[in-house]
Amino acid sequence: MSYSPSSERYQTMQYHRCGKSGLKLSAISLGLWHNFGLADYFENGRDIIKTAFDNGITHFDLANNYGPPPGSSEENFGKILGEDFKRYRDELIISTKAGYYMWEGPYGEWGSKKYLVSSLDQSLKRMKLDYVDIFYHHRPDPETPLEETMSALDLVVRQGKALYVGISNYQPAEAKQAIKILRDLGTPCLIHQPKYSMFERWVEDGLLDVLEEEGVGCIPFSPLAQGMLTDKYLNGIPADSRAARSGVFLNESHITPEKVEKIKQLNEIALERGQKLAQMALSWILKDHRITSVLIGASKPAQVLDAVGAVANIEFSKEELKRINEILLKQPST
Secondary structure (H helix, E strand, O other): OOOOOOOOOOOOOOEEEOOOOOOEEEOEEEEOOOOOOOHHHHHHHHHHHHHHHHOOOOEEEOOOOOOOOOOHHHHHHHHHHHHHHHHHHHHOEEEEEEOOOOOOOOOOOOOOHHHHHHHHHHHHHHHOOOOEEEEEEOOOOOOOOHHHHHHHHHHHHHOOOEEEEEEEOOOHHHHHHHHHHHHHHOOOEEEEEOEOEOOEOHHHOOHHHHHHHHOOEEOOEOOOHHHOOOHHHOOOOOOOOHHHHOOOOOOHHHOOHHHHHHHHHHHHHHHHOOOOHHHHHHHHHHOOOOOOOEEEOOOOHHHHHHHHHHHHOOOOOHHHHHHHHHHHHOOOOO
16 A cells, blocks of 8 residues: 555644755654664664654655664665655655765775765665755764865765755864855855754854854754653663663663753653653754754654654743753762
């Protein structure tokens, strides 16, 4: 049976203009980092993507190394696009990235023109696409001149392989330089994708100001701090949690008693607002007008629905913000 999306999909989602561009992104975007790779994930991933689109999420974010194994998220997404979304391609914003290790040899990672162009070619083949809407440089390269990396982004736009380009994980000074180089080349930087959450706020120290001054959008990833800003860890570390299982980006040492106490206090404020903690964490980021969209990950459709619900309440009172800030800035007692 062919997929027919909800006719009401655009009625409740908000769409924000990306910097000074003509492009708008859904306030919630879906990242396909985990849970979209292996064959075992395929049907669940398909349900998640359908749920997202049915509820107005139009932006789907990938990278060459997403999986596991690397490349498999793009392959599965390409199959889902071909089987379910071919008629809706022009309603979708599809992004991918390159910068991390992808294949052996000296051309398999970082920021050379050789690597970036080759990687995008591979991504397009995996997804069976003629172009992506946004192509990002995934991380700064300390050895390749920034001019070369940015000229590669400019090139893929001129080749018709990407409509827009962006950067990810760049600090304020290098972001400002990259944005200037791209502007001078004639291919403006559309968007920056940094890590940002209540528990990781470095973007507030200059980056958001740079992006606003330069007219560049911002789409934070890891807004739930790898799941810490949910109700998952209110009563300890569940056996099926990411902290207990993988330990790569989040492990038990991160879930300290002090952190759990902050999570509990934040959860109390969320409940007073009529939200789940995860919803409040998303709303807290979206309250800033400099934020275009926020990237979520999902392992089940219900998590997508929760995230979409956050859009209904992104206003905070001064008292709420004061209480949240006091909780976040509180230092552990010695």
